Amino acid sequence: GQNIDQPTEMTATEGAIVQINCTYQTSGFNGLFWYQQHAGEAPTFLSYNVLDGLEEKGRFSSFLSRSKGYSYLLLKELQMKDSASYLCAVGDSNYQLIWGAGTKLIIKP
Amino acid sequence: IAGITQAPTSQILAAGRRMTLRCTQDMRHNAMYWYRQDLGLGLRLIHYSNTAGTTGKGEVPDGYSVSRANTDDFPLTLASAVPSQTSVYFCASSELAGGATDTQYFGPGTRLTVL
Numbered sequence: 001g002q003n004i005d006q007p008t009e010m011t012a013t014e015g016a017i018v019q020i021n022c023t024y025q026t027s028g029f030n031g032l033f034w035y036q037q038h039a040g041e042a043p044t045f046l047s048y049n050v051l052d053g054l055e056e057k058g059r060f061s062s063f064l065s066r067s068k069g070y071s072y073l074l075l076k077e078l079q080m081k082d083s084a085s086y087l088c089a090v091g092d093s094n095y096q097l098i099w100g101a102g103t104k105l106i107i108k109p
Numbered sequence: 110i111a112g113i114t115q116a117p118t119s120q121i122l123a124a125g126r127r128m129t130l131r132c133t134q135d136m137r138h139n140a141m142y143w144y145r146q147d148l149g150l151g152l153r154l155i156h157y158s159n160t161a162g163t164t165g166k167g168e169v170p171d172g173y174s175v176s177r178a179n180t181d182d183f184p185l186t187l188a189s190a191v192p193s194q195t196s197v198y199f200c201a202s203s204e205l206a207g208g209a210t211d212t213q214y215f216g217p218g219t220r221l222t223v224l
Contacts, residue, residue: 004151030209042199042215043152050210087151091209096167099151 002026004100006088011106012078020073020086020103028093034062034073035087037102043087046073075105083107112136113216115200121222122190130185130219132200140206141183142213143167143175145196152199158183159206190223197221 003025012018024032031050035043049055049064049071061074073086085102092098116131134141139160144152154167158177172194174186183202187194198219205211 033212042217044215045212048212089152095207095209096154096157097152097209097213099153101149101151 002092002098004088004090004098006086006100006103008101009104009106011108012075014078014080014107014109016078017074017076018078018105020075020105022071022073022088022100024069024071024088024090024098024100026090026092026098028091029066030091030093030095032062032064032071032091033087033089033097034071035089036084037087038084046086078107080107080109113200113202113214115198115216115219117219118217119220119222121224122187124191124223125189128187128190128221130187130198130200130221132183132185132216133181134183134200134202134214134216135181136202136204136214137180138202138204138214139180140203140208140211141177142201142203142208143173143183143185144199144201145169145194146199146218147196155185155198157208190221192223195221195223 034046037043047062059076087102088100089097113134142157143155156175158164200216201213203211203213
């Protein structure tokens with residue numbers, strides 16, 4: 001079967017760095033997305049990786065290793081507004097997105 | 110402001126009733142999707158449409174139907190609601206068909222409770 005694993009919840013301190021991991025087992029691979037979802041709101045796009053390596057976008061970076069079935073989202077200089085759930089999603093061989101359950105990130109002052 | 114709208118925002122429905130969730134986008138995107146989101150589970154695809162006039166089944170299509178008469182609208186119908194359909198429903202769209210390789214934009218969601 002297809003599976004996306006992420007930690008359920010993480011806690012970090014304002015101003016610090018946090019890494020959210022995602023491992024996947026899917027039938028085929030057509031890219032990996034990270035989305036942010038604040039409580040009670042819709043998911044919004046953060047990043048997309050299709051090749052191995054690190055993609056940097058401001059305070060957020062995303063890394064992919066296709067051989068290991070692994071990705072991480074790195075958030076630097078954490079702000080209180082970064083408190084949200086972070087969703088990992090992988091495109092499978094049918095070109096449909098398989099979604100992880102999300103990681104709830106709690107930022108403490 | 111361009112984007113996706115959904116209606117209603119929330120609804121409480123008696124089991125056995127028929128319900129249509131509405132979704133409209135004004136970005137002229139080709140593809141549209143319906144997901145449900147349940148606590149502890151990832152978003153699950155119900156139905157999708159790669160272009161106007163075509164629809165396809167996702168991971169959890171049973172009990173739901175969709176239509177895509179034009180580019181902008183993609184309604185989701187529950188023919189006879191059951192309590193297990195209690196969930197938050199998100200509509201999404203992407204410019205390209207085959208949403209695994211293109212950014213999806215989400216509507217604000219409909220919170221549905223079936224009693």
